Amino acid sequence: MTQSNKTYKIERTCTVCHHVEKLFVTKREAAFELFDIDKTLGQKCSNCSSTTFTTAYERPNLDLDLLKEWAINSDLYLMPQDEELLLADEQYLDMILQVLDNITIPDHKRDLLMDALCVIVYDNTNEDNSQRDDQLKKRVIGELNKRQDKLRLADDWIMDYIKDVVYPQLDFDRQNAV
Numbered sequence: 001m002t003q004s005n006k007t008y009k010i011e012r013t014c015t016v017c018h019h020v021e022k023l024f025v026t027k028r029e030a031a032f033e034l035f036d037i038d039k040t041l042g043q044k045c046s047n048c049s050s051t052t053f054t055t056a057y058e059r060p061n062l063d064l065d066l067l068k069e070w071a072i073n074s075d076l077y078l079m080p081q082d083e084e085l086l087l088a089d090e091q092y093l094d095m096i097l098q099v100l101d102n103i104t105i106p107d108h109k110r111d112l113l114m115d116a117l118c119v120i121v122y123d124n125t126n127e128d129n130s131q132r133d134d135q136l137k138k139r140v141i142g143e144l145n146k147r148q149d150k151l152r153l154a155d156d157w158i159m160d161y162i163k164d165v166v167y168p169q170l171d172f173d174r175q176n177a178v
């Protein structure tokens with residue numbers, strides 16, 4: 001039995017007549033936005049020819065293979081495109097560390113992964129975050145301390161408001177990090 005692996009749904013709704021059109025893509029296509037809605041469904045609503053739509057995307061969770069593929073290839077982008085925010089998630093922590101330590105990847109991707117680790121610390125320091133997880137924060141601080149060389153290289157990439165919260169919690173001060 002063959003089963004289609006195009007299981008991720010993209011739904012485009014016409015804002016004029018509310019006609020809905022659907023497109024199914026693979027996990028990889030959905031993760032990296034490797035599809036062209038206009039090309040597949042046409043630029044106009046098939047019902048009323050309007051060209052204004054709202055679009056809903058089903059977003060897959062990344063697995064190690066997808067993260068590796070993204071990390072190695074500079075031409076691949078994660079969807080949505082605040083990549084470090086998407087990656088700043090406990091479920092990706094082990095994968096991120098594995099990729100950082102075992103694979104040669106472009107500088108920009110390495111910086112993004114280091115930034116994602118800082119964002120995890122930031123999010124779990126923020127007192128407004130009722131879900132904050134002190135264990136997780138401590139673990140990621142430990143992982144950042146082990147990778148100070150990589151963090152220094154990512155320094156220009158990381159936003160100041162993140163650094164202001166995260167760096168004082170690390171085993172070096174900001175002066176030395178630059």
Ligand SMILES: [Zn+2]
Pocket residue numbers: 014015016017018019045046047048049050
């Ligand atoms: Zn329409």
